[in-house]
Amino acid sequence: MSATTTRDERYLMDRDRVLGPLFLLPAVVYILALVGLPLVLAVLYAFSDVTVADPRISGRDDFVGFDNFRAIWSDNVFRKALRNTVVFTLISQVIVLLLANILAMVLSADFHGKRLVRFLVLLPWTTPVALGVLGWFWMLDSVYSPIDWMMREVGLLGPDTPFGPARNMYWLGTTHLAQGAVILVHVWRTLPLATVILLAGLTAIPQDIRDAADIDGAGFWRQLFYIRLPLLLPIMAVALLFAIIFAFTDLTIALVLTRGGPVNDTQVLASWAYFKGIQGGNLAQGAAIALFLLPVLVAIAIAMLRLARRAGEETA
Amino acid sequence: MATTTASATETHTEQAGRNRGQRVLGRVVLYVVATGFALFAALPFAWMVLTTFKADSDLYRPANNPFVYNDPPTWHNINLLWNDTSYPTFILNTLLVAVVVVLITIAVVVPAAYALTRLTGRWGESLGILIFLVYLVPPTLLFIPLTGVVADLGLQNSKWAMVLVYPTFTIPFCTWLLMGFFRGVPWEIEEQAMIDGYSRIQAIWKTVLPVSLPGILTVVIFSFTLSLHEFVYALAFVQSSDQKTVSVGVFTELIRGDVFFWQSLMAAAALVAFPVALLYNYFLDRFIAGFTLGAVKG
Amino acid sequence: MKHPTFRTDRDTMARVETRNLVKQFTASGAPAVNGISLQTTDGEFLVLLGPSGCGKTTLLRMIGGLEKPTSGDILIGDRVVNDLPPRARQIAMVFQSYALYPHMNVRNNISFPLKAAKLDKAAIEQKVQWASSILGIDQLLDRKPRQLSGGQRQRVALARALVREPNVFLLDEPLSNLDAQRRASARDELQVFQHEIGTTTIYVTHDQVEAMGLGDRIAVINDGTIRQLGTPHEIYEDPADTFVATFLGSPPMNLVERDGDLVGFRPEAVELVPPEHGDASSWLHLTLAEAREEYLGSEKLIYGEIDGVRVVARVHAGTPMPAHEGGKIPITVNRAALRIFDKDSGLRRQPASDSVSASPAEEASA
Numbered sequence: 001m002s003a004t005t006t007r008d009e010r011y012l013m014d015r016d017r018v019l020g021p022l023f024l025l026p027a028v029v030y031i032l033a034l035v036g037l038p039l040v041l042a043v044l045y046a047f048s049d050v051t052v053a054d055p056r057i058s059g060r061d062d063f064v065g066f067d068n069f070r071a072i073w074s075d076n077v078f079r080k081a082l083r084n085t086v087v088f089t090l091i092s093q094v095i096v097l098l099l100a101n102i103l104a105m106v107l108s109a110d111f112h113g114k115r116l117v118r119f120l121v122l123l124p125w126t127t128p129v130a131l132g133v134l135g136w137f138w139m140l141d142s143v144y145s146p147i148d149w150m151m152r153e154v155g156l157l158g159p160d161t162p163f164g165p166a167r168n169m170y171w172l173g174t175t176h177l178a179q180g181a182v183i184l185v186h187v188w189r190t191l192p193l194a195t196v197i198l199l200a201g202l203t204a205i206p207q208d209i210r211d212a213a214d215i216d217g218a219g220f221w222r223q224l225f226y227i228r229l230p231l232l233l234p235i236m237a238v239a240l241l242f243a244i245i246f247a248f249t250d251l252t253i254a255l256v257l258t259r260g261g262p263v264n265d266t267q268v269l270a271s272w273a274y275f276k277g278i279q280g281g282n283l284a285q286g287a288a289i290a291l292f293l294l295p296v297l298v299a300i301a302i303a304m305l306r307l308a309r310r311a312g313e314e315t316a
Numbered sequence: 317m318a319t320t321t322a323s324a325t326e327t328h329t330e331q332a333g334r335n336r337g338q339r340v341l342g343r344v345v346l347y348v349v350a351t352g353f354a355l356f357a358a359l360p361f362a363w364m365v366l367t368t369f370k371a372d373s374d375l376y377r378p379a380n381n382p383f384v385y386n387d388p389p390t391w392h393n394i395n396l397l398w399n400d401t402s403y404p405t406f407i408l409n410t411l412l413v414a415v416v417v418v419l420i421t422i423a424v425v426v427p428a429a430y431a432l433t434r435l436t437g438r439w440g441e442s443l444g445i446l447i448f449l450v451y452l453v454p455p456t457l458l459f460i461p462l463t464g465v466v467a468d469l470g471l472q473n474s475k476w477a478m479v480l481v482y483p484t485f486t487i488p489f490c491t492w493l494l495m496g497f498f499r500g501v502p503w504e505i506e507e508q509a510m511i512d513g514y515s516r517i518q519a520i521w522k523t524v525l526p527v528s529l530p531g532i533l534t535v536v537i538f539s540f541t542l543s544l545h546e547f548v549y550a551l552a553f554v555q556s557s558d559q560k561t562v563s564v565g566v567f568t569e570l571i572r573g574d575v576f577f578w579q580s581l582m583a584a585a586a587l588v589a590f591p592v593a594l595l596y597n598y599f600l601d602r603f604i605a606g607f608t609l610g611a612v613k614g
Numbered sequence: 615m616k617h618p619t620f621r622t623d624r625d626t627m628a629r630v631e632t633r634n635l636v637k638q639f640t641a642s643g644a645p646a647v648n649g650i651s652l653q654t655t656d657g658e659f660l661v662l663l664g665p666s667g668c669g670k671t672t673l674l675r676m677i678g679g680l681e682k683p684t685s686g687d688i689l690i691g692d693r694v695v696n697d698l699p700p701r702a703r704q705i706a707m708v709f710q711s712y713a714l715y716p717h718m719n720v721r722n723n724i725s726f727p728l729k730a731a732k733l734d735k736a737a738i739e740q741k742v743q744w745a746s747s748i749l750g751i752d753q754l755l756d757r758k759p760r761q762l763s764g765g766q767r768q769r770v771a772l773a774r775a776l777v778r779e780p781n782v783f784l785l786d787e788p789l790s791n792l793d794a795q796r797r798a799s800a801r802d803e804l805q806v807f808q809h810e811i812g813t814t815t816i817y818v819t820h821d822q823v824e825a826m827g828l829g830d831r832i833a834v835i836n837d838g839t840i841r842q843l844g845t846p847h848e849i850y851e852d853p854a855d856t857f858v859a860t861f862l863g864s865p866p867m868n869l870v871e872r873d874g875d876l877v878g879f880r881p882e883a884v885e886l887v888p889p890e891h892g893d894a895s896s897w898l899h900l901t902l903a904e905a906r907e908e909y910l911g912s913e914k915l916i917y918g919e920i921d922g923v924r925v926v927a928r929v930h931a932g933t934p935m936p937a938h939e940g941g942k943i944p945i946t947v948n949r950a951a952l953r954i955f956d957k958d959s960g961l962r963r964q965p966a967s968d969s970v971s972a973s974p975a976e977e978a979s980a
Contacts, residue, residue, distance in 0.1 A: 011702065013515060019431070020436050023427035024428050024431045024432070027424050030483060031447065031487065042460065050464070106346060116354075121357045123358055124357050127588070127593065130547040131566070131585035135360030135364050135582070138360075138578055146382040251547070256567075270454075273456065273460065274456075277463075278459075283460055283464065290460060297454070301449045305445060504711050505713045505715055507707075507709070510700040512706075512726050512730055512778070513730030
């Protein structure tokens with residue numbers, strides 16, 4: 001009996017310890033090279049003087065300390081953009097949360113044409129953002145907006161009317177209307193995702209819990225506040241976190257709908273970073289602006305981790 | 317005795333009537349609210365379709381009722397889109413980018429998701445969540461440094477820049493999505509294949525992959541549509557028309573200065589929106605399972 | 615099992631041996647397998663019996679190559695196989711769930727191992743026919759696993775194990791997913807089948823009836839160690855310790871304290887009617903308090919207490935209950951049927967001469 005171990009090259013690929021890292025390698029390399037590295041670069045850029053014309057950090061003298069941050073902070077537009085980003089996100093997501101709860105409840109009921117309604121309600125999320133926003137852009141056109149036409153027909157717009165004497169509202173040309181429009185389109189865009197996540201949570205509430213509540217004589221409102229909403233809370237948090245991220249970091253809506261206008265009144269961090277960094281060619285300042293997104297992202301990532309961990313503990 | 321019975325039945329019918337009234341009211345509210353939401357969501361799309369077939373003479377007259385065809389509908393705008401713009405090129409670019417991104421995603425995600433579910437034990441799950449969190453890092457934070465990286469690689473103003481970068485958001489989400497599917501494959505059929513004389517890789521190829529085909533298909537659809545959706549990178553990386561995808565292309569070709577080819581723009585959007593919506597709708601439940609972080613067990 | 619035309623031209627008849635095998639899943643926790651040494655003989659049917667979580671399945675999976683041992687050696691046919699992957703061990707395994715490939719029909723399931731061995735088409739077809747006719751599933755070859763009953767699935771799994779002509783069969787509770795009726799007949803078929811093909815078989819179960827009925831020998835395992843290894847008769851009649859004594863038998867062996875030792879006797883060893891010449895040297899007299907009876911048809915069980923310990927007697931249903939006062943009845947046990955255990959260690963005090971017992975202590979020092 002030979003007690004020699006039969007370690008054999010042929011069986012190397014059968015070992016977990018060999019195969020596991022090998023399988024993970026491509027994903028990890030991809031993420032490190034094209035997410036990790038750019039993230040580090042974003043920070044480096046923000047402290048350097050790189051431009052589109054001279055995009056290299058070649059030495060010590062390319063670093064300018066907090067100059068970029070001082071420069072962007074002293075710019076009125078940046079502060080507008082920062083405020084708009086926060087305000088747009090907060091307002092739109094409060095509305096989304098409210099509407100998503102209602103819509104999820106509607107879609108969890110049975111009614112004729114439910115599949116069609118679900119399909120239509122999902123459209124804003126399934127369409128490429130830029131193209132969906134383009135539809136709104138046309139609906140809110142300064143001259144041919146159908147909303148303006150309706151207002152004119154019922155006597156709200158035009159000479160001698162409450163919103164007159166102009167014949168158009170100039171939805172995207174007036175500060176508050178434009179800001180309202182951006183929020184509206186945010187709601188329109190994020191509502192479907194939040195709804196379907198909540199819907200998944202609703203359908204996961206066991207039928208016997210609902211039956212028990214019925215038998216206990218709990219009415220609609222009591223069931224809503226004491227059963228559905230508390231049970232939905234974790235999933236609502238997930239929906240909200242996703243929605244916040246998408247709204248907070250969005251560039252497309254601001255860019256396509258208003259291009260930040262009028263006079264930068266709908267500028268957000270992402271769009272301002274784009275205008276400064278790519279269009280203006282000042283990569284360093286653009287990166288510094290975008291860096292202001294990071295704290296919120298980190299906070300949301302931590303919140304997500306906690307939620308996932310709690311979900312894992314509950315199912316374990 | 318008789319009176320009590322009578323009054324009892326009376327209150328009974330009264331209550332039944334009230335219940336029925338409430339139920340009818342409930343149904344009415346339900347339909348009204350559902351219709352309201354459907355209208356809100358679909359209005360821009362209805363508007364796109366309506367606009368697509370309008371003649372210039374109809375569209376650009378503010379006094380015309382914009383909800384009807386005052387002049388007969390026309391195919392002219394779609395013809396213009398197909399024949400006189402780079403729209404077909406945009407479509408081809410979009411498809412090419414999406415298909416290659418799907419291939420890269422599958423090649424990277426399948427082994428990674430397998431390793432995280434099967435080979436790495438308990439910390440695999442945690443690493444999976446970490447990889448998922450990468451999905452939350454938005455393009456708006458990365459597009460500026462990535463512009464530099466892309467330039468260093470000599471890919472500026474090329475659709476291959478998008479091919480290279482798009483997997484950064486498809487890989488994290490799809491790894492997570494596929495982990496869910498792999499978790500559902502019974503361990504034993506794979507071990508059985510190894511007992512039956514196959515190596516680990518053969519066992520995966522012959523048992524795990526065929527059984528999780530629905531999951532892989534979901535990954536294909538999801539990474540395909542995510543590539544279709546992308547706007548920020550496409551905008552930052554590519555300037556020439558022949559390299560552009562639909563999302564950014566239509567803006568340069570159909571908006572010339574301040575002249576908007578509205579009908580063709582709307583046609584361009586609608587032609588992409590509806591097929592993608594149908595795809596999504598079919599695979600919806602599987603995407604949601606990914607988004608809910610396992611907090612909901614289907 | 616209609617055509618018992620079994621091949622016997624196997625090149626190696628394999629013995630399986632484990633030497634001081636240890637498996638520790640987590641660095642801090644208790645080991646799942648804690649130093650198990652055992653050896654099968656050629657063609658033996660060895661049953662690993664124990665409660666769930668005792669380490670028996672982990673032991674089987676290590677022999678199959680699905681888990682890596684923390685320490686110790688595994689030998690199949692005198693060759694150390696610790697570092698060989700499952701496919702290089704020439705074994706076949708049937709899982710509790712049968713692990714049929716859901717995307718393949720029965721024919722492809724059975725031929726799957728043969729394709730791995732790169733047999734030519736004709737040879738594969740011949741072997742599939744051979745195995746499926748032995749197990750009586752030739753009519754099912756084109757079905758998918760989900761179209762099969764539990765019993766049919768189990769036969770397909772066995773056929774797939776059989777075509778490999780393995781050196782060793784590893785079976786992990788293969789009957790536990792069958793209903794009670796089907797299980798009894800499957801047990802019988804399995805035994806006939808194993809005896810005819812004569813392949814060394816290691817069989818894991820927590821069901822003592824299966825273990826007693828199937829095993830040439832039984833290894834009783836608890837807490838990752840072998841408590842006793844012996845024939846079913848030895849295990850039942852001469853348990854090595856109180857764990858084995860109380861794990862086997864239904865109801866299990868009674869244990870009462872007498873003179874500082876634990877005295878064990880099987881329920882069927884109890885006599886209600888005192889024997890005529892029942893002197894104290896060959897009979898033990900006890901008094902059962904709070905006696906109740908449970909009628910089971912062919913027999914009845916008498917429950918009671920001795921010194922606060924629950925005791926059960928099993929007697930023929932026709933046996934009359936003796937007259938009793940206040941629920942107390944006298945019982946008698948032949949001293950030859952008594953097994954004495956140490957009160958502290960639980961080990962057998964006076965091992966019977968014909969018993970091959972392997973207490974943990976002896977096993978470790980061997």
